[in-house]
Amino acid sequence: MTALQIGALVLVGVGSPVVVLVRDPLRQAICFGALGTSLALLFFVFQAPDVALAELVVSAVGLPLILMLTLVKLGEIAAEEPEEEERE
Amino acid sequence: MTLLPYLVAVWVLCWGLYGIVTSRHLVHLVVCLGVAQAATYLLLVGVGYRNGAAAPIFAGLAPGTPVVDPVVQALALVDIVVEATVSALLLALAVQAQKRFGTVDPDELHSLRG
Amino acid sequence: MSIAPLVVAVPLVAAAALAASDFLHRRWIADSVGIAASLAVVVLCAILLGHAGRQPVVYWLGGWEPHHGVALGVSLSVDTLGAGMATLVALMVTATLVFSARYFEAVGHLFHALVLVFMAAMVGFCLSGDLFNMLVFFELMSIAAYALVAYKIEERGPLQGAINFAVSNSVGAIAIFAGIALLYGRTGALNLAQIGEELNGQPPDALIAVAFALIVLGFLIKAAVFPVHFWLADAYAVAPTPVCALFSGVMVELGLYAVARIYWTAFDGILSPDAAALRPLLVWIGVVTALVGATMCLRQRHLKRMLAFSTISHGGLFLICLGLLEHSGVAAAAAYILGHSFAKAALFMCVGVLLHRFAEVDELRLRGCGAADAGLKLVGLLFVAGAVALAGAPMLGVFLGKSLGEGAAEESGYAWAIAVFVLASGMTAGAVLRAAGTIFGGWGEDEPPESEQPQEHDEETETREPHDRTPLTMLIPTVALTLTALAVGFLPGLDHAVEEAAARFTDAHAYAGAVLHGHGAFESIEPKGLKAVDFLWSSLSLALAMTIAALSLFGGKLEVSALGPLRRRAEAGLELLGTLHSGHVGDYVAWITAAGGGLAVALGLIVR
């Protein structure tokens, strides 16, 4: 195993508890993007460029965007809460 | 040393599950599910790896060059798509949960018991 | 058989066409395309069933025939049980689509498109001969199912049910992914037959134990087996009723089908020396599931939740049959599932009719409602018939499967399991009979419904408002399914046919030969058939069901004071059991992890 591969593994190994333990969803989404990027790097050094590319587009573009939009939405609904409660 | 990638996969899986179990926020939970699923990509790609072999792309590679297993990579690709779609669906549910329950904390979602 | 891939392709293309034409918003287009596509699949599956006789129909997609015993592509390996299961799925989907035509307002074509995708996934899952391909269809089935559960978004319940369902099953899928990766690392194969050949005769080790444990865990989550069954009651209680009929009728059973399929094709060769140790593990999981499900079933007054727990209980009984690891057990499970599917789907449709009429699924609030007119009286009759079929009254409903199961258990040295069969089927049928008595007879104590656990009105918006009459398109499938459930046992030669099919299902060697080398005929077996004592057990189940129903309807006055402390203790235990079903997704995943750990350790010890 090359040093690059070990480095990528360590990066992922350190990154995943960080993503889990960051409890603030917005910061977590950013950490998740970073974890995805380091996974992509890992796949790249493990001779899996197709997987690396897919992981990169999903975790750097696809999911973070949905996460962000979800969080925007959640925040806005929470702000409107009292009105919602009345309606229920 | 030859175990390291597998150990990292098990480690990542356990952290992902821990995150799901202890989560106080559905969005956080979905991300943790993604972390747990990442362990399976690692395991898949790791299982098909071969020391010193090239990527299974023969553009500019002499026929017969040893390459890593293309099959597991195809499986990992499917895995990644599945993870992205499940996450999207769960996030949509989280948005609705906020709208209906006024919370996205699993500890406070209380409509089904017994 | 070049039609084999069409069973998946036709509904998928139809679903895409429906989604693309969503902007038209024509209900009749959605209904007719949906029903036509599902009928087409019924016909195709039936043709396949006819051809999968002595040897499985093997279809290599893309024309990738195996290369010196190495499978290059994905195969559909269609044997009698697989094709039979697929036909059952297609029939259920057709009945469901007919039932839903007038049941509720659909959102454009999306509901129908999802149901078609769901059907394609289940049918593909039944026919696939490739482990990873099974997982893909498992995921497809799950995604469609999550969306279908969440269909009624106006309510609180569905969301939480869908979230619990989606998270639990996704964790299950992760377990299967990991199991496949481990197995692939060992065998370098994904085709079930090839994995079986690679493993055959090797000494089992920790890798095999863990891979098997993970794959079984994943599929048992779908099959809702204790202690990973929690999601099911949540999801069913809240899913649209026709969808519940589909879930209960076929989806849950597919989890067990997968366990059996994968064991018999891939793991039989390597694990059969340890079968003696594996058997009690699986049987005991089944026993606990059957009893917990039956107990919880009796506690429910929410009709859909009650039927959901009844499904869990029956899932446990199927697992007992399969866990015997004998072909007689597989035959029993197949016959049992056949009878159960029709009966349970019909019962869910009866509940659907009540919901449609009264916008209510609470047993006590519906007291006496069922005597209003002739249509409802018919539904009451169907309800009782469903209960009788579930109890497996002599020759009716699940009788054949239950009897075969009891016979198989006795043969394998688990004669005591007969008691579990009688008890679980009696209790679950008793709960249904009790509900029938309350709703259609107006019997039982006259307590104010609000005195117990107040429940939210979760069901009101499914059908928008109470209706005056029940459309014929809802009654016809309900009647048809009930009659089929009752008549299944009278099908001439069915018992021999399932035993024959099960013997082929469990013949890993012939399966692998047919898939990989193009030959490998099955050997014939001597079918056993039914015994006289089966009628005794079956009558006992029915008697137990009637006793339970009668006691809970009229037994309020029979308070025996000596039993007081015992009863209080039992109630405390039940209360505890109830609190385990907490509706908290973190709890469920903790249970799944613990179950996975336990299963892996147990299997590790078994293969040592």
Added chain:
Amino acid sequence: MSRSVRVGLFCGGALALATMLVLACVDLPGFGHYPGPYGDVIARTGVAARHATDLVTAVNFDYRAFDTLGEEFILFAAVLGVAIVLRDVRGESERARQEAAEEHAFGDASAALGAVGLCLVGPLVVLGIYIVTHGHLTPGGGFQGGLALAAAPLLAFLGGEYVAMKVVAPHALVEAGEAAGAAGFALIGLGGLVFAGVFFENFIGLGTPGKLLSAGTIPLSNVAVGIEVAGAFLLLWTEFSDQALLVRK
């Protein structure tokens, strides 16, 4: 269950599970020693058999195209599911949506940033098309390229031009395109059945390895999947952003 009981139950289970998983991994062939045979047979024969130089794409779109069919419909079903789950807000306030369309999505994005985003739309489209069409030759394919294509109109959106997004990617067209892409891939499989007698048989001439037009149906499948993925992710993003926009309103 209380939190501590839950975590205790989990930790016990996870400990057992992790131990067994590590024991299982010990039994795997050592890392870096993939034993075959599946991948080796494909590596040896794949290029000659299918004239595709990217074997991962060859596996995804030819050898195991049936898996990919399932995968595409997973995406398809998820989009339907999200549309169903989030439908109420869309349905309730169609008018609010029209008004929101006039507004900027992330109103605080500066005009300069918006301009840069708009300028990048073109190159991103070209890149996406390149990745999709070269799937059988170089890393990437319908999925990766399709996501890049979906990101192009998104840049316009992020640049604050919701109106621009409507022009670049009208909703109904995207919806129809997504379904057509999914159906298209299934139809390519059916084409194999019709023209070569086997579902997903590669029924078009294979051409010269390394050329853009080679590998038979594989590039076609990539295009179909690319369209489906681009449409699906665009729909997902718009479903979620419609909601965000509405609430902002």
